[in-house]
Amino acid sequence: MNTLAEENYLKSIYHLSLTTQNVSTNQLAALLNTKAASVTDMVKKLADKQLINYARYQGVSLSASGEKIALQIVRKHRLWEYFLVEKLHFKWDEVHEMAEEMEHISSKELVDRLDKFMNFPKYDPHGDPIPDSDGNFNTHELKPIATIGVNESGIISGVRDHSAGFLQYLEKQQLTIGKKIKVTEIIGYDNSMILQANDKQIHISREVANNLLIVI
Amino acid sequence: MNTLAEENYLKSIYHLSLTTQNVSTNQLAALLNTKAASVTDMVKKLADKQLINYARYQGVSLSASGEKIALQIVRKHRLWEYFLVEKLHFKWDEVHEMAEEMEHISSKELVDRLDKFMNFPKYDPHGDPIPDSDGNFNTHELKPIATIGVNESGIISGVRDHSAGFLQYLEKQQLTIGKKIKVTEIIGYDNSMILQANDKQIHISREVANNLLIVI
DNA sequence: TAATAAATTTAGACAAGTCTAAATTTCCAT
DNA sequence: ATGGAAATTTAGACTTGTCTAAATTTATTA
Ligand SMILES: [Mn+2]
Ligand SMILES: [Mn+2]
Ligand SMILES: [Mn+2]
Ligand SMILES: [Mn+2]
Secondary structure: OOOHHHHHHHHHHHHHHOOOOOEOHHHHHHHOOOOHHHHHHHHHHHHHOOOEEEOOOOOEEEOHHHHHHHHHHHHHHHHHHHHHHHOOOOOOOOOHHHHHHHOOOOOHHHHHHHHHHOOOOOEOOOOOEOOOOOOOOOOOOOEEHHHOOOOOEEEEEEEOOOOHHHHHHHHHOOOOOOOEEEEEEEOOOOOOEEEEEOOEEEEEOHHHHHHEEEEO | OOOHHHHHHHHHHHHHHOOOOOEOHHHHHHHOOOOHHHHHHHHHHHHHOOOEEEOOOOOEEEOHHHHHHHHHHHHHHHHHHHHHHHOOOOOOOOOHHHHHHHOOOOOHHHHHHHHHHOOOOOEOOOOOEOOOOOOOOOOOOOEEHHHOOOOOEEEEEEEOOOOHHHHHHHHHOOOOOOOEEEEEEEOOOOOOEEEEEOOEEEEEOHHHHHHEEEEO
């Protein structure tokens, strides 16, 4: 139906659309590790196929049909990540690159059966919601730990940075999905935070606090 | 490492090499649904990469490194087919096209863990042997039912024709892998055969008898 | 508001993989 | 042994997706 390159563009536009309404050529080029000129070419093709809205110099947004496709790709990515972690026992920092390939397996029936096989998980190993067969998914209110104050607490429920390095750091500190944390102190000098978690005190930098998401 | 097209060529050369020592351009073109001129181009590229032996007008054969790669692709194809049938409950005639895509997922670690997850199966849903992590696999002596005589028997262990139509026919007749059959009569007029299987008499044409493989 | 900077698009080129048509080589039957 | 026929390769072209460099448009800021 759509080429691998087209699918990757649609997925990237989807992700960027979560924080920008009109996605720019340069944003896409950065995310896709390509050049702005290449993005312009592809964006014209996707617009011809009615998968995105595009006006020269104005950036792009997904059309209804484009979003539908993007959500199916995101669904596949997250279901395969769940499979790799829950069934094949990979660690949460090891699965992204594999899922980047697996998300392009085309059969919808396969994905739906995989979903059923794993009992319809709602979140992937990084806390991101998994769209169901129709593209619907849970949206819980996530906020960075950095936004709460002393004596406030929450449940770790997601990450803003998906890099292997960050995930490995969190794993080592046992700051993983589902863990309860409470802020016990904020160091004024550098805005770092001391958390109570796993019956221990854990000192995290402001940068970590910005990239670790909780639900209250 | 290698492109999708290169992998498909190597796999096709591997399959054709099982019955021909020097695989011809036309054989490859037919199997890959492409044109002889395209095959010549690709074959030059694979020869440059030392994955095949190629002399103009003389056909090709796999080099040691080419065969190693081909066997890894075959391993992935058959393991994914096994997964689709045993874990996701697809029928044996439904899995080939999906496996054609999945065999190109690159991670070796993933395949090895999938293998372990399924308890190291030795044969795929069609009776074809699954190479292990090092590329070694069982070779049992398979022969078409057509080659045995009246009162001889065997165990259905493979198919020569992998088309969905043939597999569906066998399923309906309950002539599936593992079933014991005995030839009770051969009709001289058309060389069709009457089998005893599943406590029933089943009449199969010569063509079916040629494509259904047993081990004695 | 004008000029300068930044973002985006256009122009032209290239690699991979494929195709058709024409040329070449090999095979086979006389 | 030789003249087709069949198989294979070459020549030249096309598509997809990418790139660099130049041109154009939009944004910023003095
Ligand atoms: Mn991921
Ligand atoms: Mn994820
Ligand atoms: Mn198959
Ligand atoms: Mn098979």
